[in-house]
Amino acid sequence: xxxxxxxxxxxxxxxxxxxxxxxxxxxxxxxxxxxxxxxxxxxxxxxxxxxxxxxxxxxxxxxxxxxxxxxxxxxxxxxxxxxxxxxxxxxx
Numbered sequence: 001x002x003x004x005x006x007x008x009x010x011x012x013x014x015x016x017x018x019x020x021x022x023x024x025x026x027x028x029x030x031x032x033x034x035x036x037x038x039x040x041x042x043x044x045x046x047x048x049x050x051x052x053x054x055x056x057x058x059x060x061x062x063x064x065x066x067x068x069x070x071x072x073x074x075x076x077x078x079x080x081x082x083x084x085x086x087x088x089x090x091x092x
Contacts, residue, residue, distance in 0.1 A: 007019070008022050008047040010048050010049040011048055011063045011064060011066075011067045012048055012049065012057040012063055013049060013057070019039060019047075020039075022047040022049060022050070023035065023047065023050055023080060023083065024036040024041070024045045024046070025045065025047075025048065025064050025080070026041040026044065026045050026068075028043040035079050035080060035083065044069070046063075046067035046068050048064065050083075052084060055080045055081055064077075
């Protein structure tokens with residue numbers, strides 16, 4: 001019998017959602033932190049909703065740094081905000 005996977009959870013709002021609805025931030029084995037567009041990057045991952053308030057909460061409370069167990073530069077949060085702005089513009 002195949003084991004069912006639990007849906008991923010946003011680090012900010014703790015809402016469980018399918019992987020396709022979340023954005024993944026990865027800490028690679030070399031220690032580099034980046035936004036993983038494909039969702040298949042190698043390393044420890046943290047998921048966040050594509051909602052502005054979740055990203056701002058994660059930035060304010062440093063939640064992605066805690067999840068990845070490494071200091072995350074603030075440029076990552078800015079990249080996440082740019083990415084959701086691009087998603088919003090594409091949907092309009």
